[in-house]
Amino acid sequence: MPKPPCTGVLKPVPIYQKLMVENLTIVRPPILKIYYWESFDISGWNKKLKSNRQEHEHTIEFPTRHIESPPQKILFWLRNLSSKPMTLTLKRIQNCCCKPVQTRVGFNQFRKLFHCRHRKMLHLQQEVLTIKPDEVVALSVTAYFQIYGEHLLTYEVHTDDNRKFMWHFHLHVSELNPEKCLLTKELLPVNIKNYYHITQPIWVQNFTNLHLNFSFSTRDRSLKLLNTNLTVPRQSVWPLLVDYRPMDYENEVEVLLGNESATAWYKIKGRGVLVDEEEETDMPLKDHECADFLYVIYPNRVVFEVCMKEDRTQLVNVHNFGQKCVEFRWQNYMISEFFSVSFTPPLFSLKGHHSKLVEVKVTAYDRLVNFRRIPIVLEVHRNLDQATLIAKRELDEIESIDDPKWKEDSYITHVYLHLNIRSTHKSTQEAAGENDEATDTAAERSPCGGGGIEITAGAGGDGPATEEQRKETERRELIKRLAAKQKLTSNEIIELTMAIDNRNTIFEKLFWKYLCKSNFMRILPDRKRHKHTKTYDEVVSVRADSQPEHGVDADRNTIMEILSRLMQESINDLARNWVFIPSQYYERNL
Structure with missing residues (x-):
């Protein structure tokens, strides 16, 4: 068959400029930042922004907020991944049915004006964004929670290379909705191969301005509720403690939440795993500083792996990017019989542009616990002057003064520290190490010639011994053999010391093997000491009768010749061992 004629020129597929959302900044966050990161689906959003698609849509769903809550300001940090500047143009798209209404604007004067309350619910500060290559620019979004219900506010974004994005901002404003009080959608995975009773939390949120009493119940026998009655303070998050044992690899449990006359059923997923899993998230560990977020904790997420009845410590850095000196106060976190979190120092002040390690x-x-997303609060307060502090102490019970200065609250804002805690049983190796330490301590206390030391060597069982068991057996046999001797040589003493303390470092081994017998940098007993009989004044003072030393008569050429010869000799000496000096400055055949 004849080939069809060419109908036109093939156009190459256009390659568009790429960008991504690098970070988020939540100003005065009501909950942890990771909930916003997951609710906004930043990972899926970045996949769309990095793709080569000309158009895409993305829904940015805000967590549920109470009616008349304070405005929530969020900064989206956008990074330009292309090698050319990029310009974004934002335009609001009307989704509501609001129409212009004839409005009186003066005496017998009317105009058709557009009164849309939905326009006031979301405010984007920038309408045009210009981002240079590899530059990060903040897109400021402020949400206002003034109208009941669910609202979808859309913005259309155009780029200078003809790409079009549709960004939908979904706001849910409620007074008290029991169906929106649980933040946990899925229980932490439980190891069914090595199962222990481990307590984990279901996080309950109270986004209202009142303290709420909740009651919980369940019909699942695999889920045990430890605190069925829970009082959650206003605008805070509290844990419902549960002990979960999965019946299969994938499960679903039901929890009934009750508040006064309102109830709600929650279906929560549960998983059983064979290997313990860590929390996986691409949320950055460091926050960007800006004018609205001056106090930063780095890292903002800390993970602890502890054993039962054990203490562990880590360091975080608190930085004050502001200009004023402020006071920081940590809130301790403790759950009886489970764990406690404390800070050192718990209260401190920081000047502007200073840091503090905590x-x-x-x-x-x-009790064994596996807690993730514990919200640790760091409060920021202004430093009150001394007169205000005295007035607070003296006039605290007086109510007749109208708006006095001493009644002003020093609170400025708060910052969250994301904390994960997982406690485990001590492993068999650690338990064996403790037993060995006790045995080694007893052997170390006994004299070398003592014959009453009984150490059982070898591993139990008929199976082949591993490399660690073989080394442990050899160590025990060496201790038993050397401890039974009446007299030990110097090398045998070193071997016995190294065998007893099997956790010594390589530096200790090298010291006992080589440096302990040498005289390197040691003061010998036959060193001569010079006795000076001069006083301090005689040493410091300059004698007037001393004749000045005569200088050497030499011209400039002689001095430069001496310096050149010394420099050449020193470079040649260096060049014998170091080859980073250019070859024209030394002789290789010396």
Whole structure:
């Protein structure tokens, strides 16, 4: 068959400029930042922004907020991944049915004006964004929660290379909705191969301005509720403690939440795994500083792996990007019989552009826990002057003064630290190490010639011994053999010391093997000491009768010749061992 004629020129597929959302900044966050990161689906959003598609849509769903809550300001940090400047143009698209209404604007004067309350619910500060290559620019979004219900506010974004994005901002404003009180959608995975009773939380949120009493119940026998009655303070998050044992690899449990006369059923997913899993998230560990977020904790997420009845500490850095000196106060976190979190120092002040290292201490108690997303609060307060502090102490109970200065609250804002805690049983190797340490201590206390030391060597069982078991057996046999001797040589003493303390470092081994017998940098007993009889004044003072030393008569050429010869000799000496000096400055055949 004849080939069809060419109908036209093939156009290459256009390659568009790429960008991504690098970070988020939540100003005065009501909950942890990771909930916003997951609710906005930043990972899926970045896949769309990095793709070569000309158009895409993305829904940015805000967590549920209470009616008349304070405005929520969020900064989206956009990075330009292309090698050319990029310009974004934002335009609001009307989704509501609001129409212009004839409005009186003066005496017998009317105009058709557009009164749309939905326009006031979301405010984008920039309408045009110009981003240079590899530059990060903040897109400021402020949400206002003034109208009940669910609202979808759309913005159309155009780029200078003819790409079009549709960004839908979904706001849910409620007074008290029991169906929106649980933040946990899925339980933490439980190891069914090595199962222990591990307590984990279901996080309950109270986004209202009142303290709420909740009651919980369940019909699933695999889920045990430890605190069925829970009082959650206003605008805070509290844990419902549960002990979950999965019946299969994938499960679903039901929890009934009750508040006064309102109830809601929640279906929560549960998983059983064979290997313990860590929390996986691409949320950055560091926050960007800006005018609305001056106090930063780095890292903003800390993970603790502790054993039962054990203390662990880590360090975080608190930085004040502001200009004024402020006071920071940590809120300790403790759940009886499970764990406690404390800070050192718990209260401190920081000047502008200064940092402070804080020690985070976690103490695990008698119960196994696996807690993720613990909200640790760091409060920021202004430093009150001395007169205000005295007035606070003296006039605290007086109510007749109208708006006095001493009644002003020093609170400025708060910052969250994301904390994960997982406690485990001590492994068999650690338990064996403790037993060995006790045995080694007893052997170390006994004299070398003592014959009453009984150490059982070898591993139990008929199976082949591993490399660690073989080394442990050899170590025990060496201790038993050397401890039974009446007299030990110097090398045998070193071998016995190294065998007893099997956790010594390579530096200790090298010291006992080589440096302990050498005289390197040691003061010998036959060193001569010069006794000076001069006083301090005689040493410091300059004698007037001393004749000045005569200088050497030499011209400039002689001095330069001496310096050149010394420099050449020193470079040649260096060049014998170091080859980074250019070859024209030394002789290789010396």
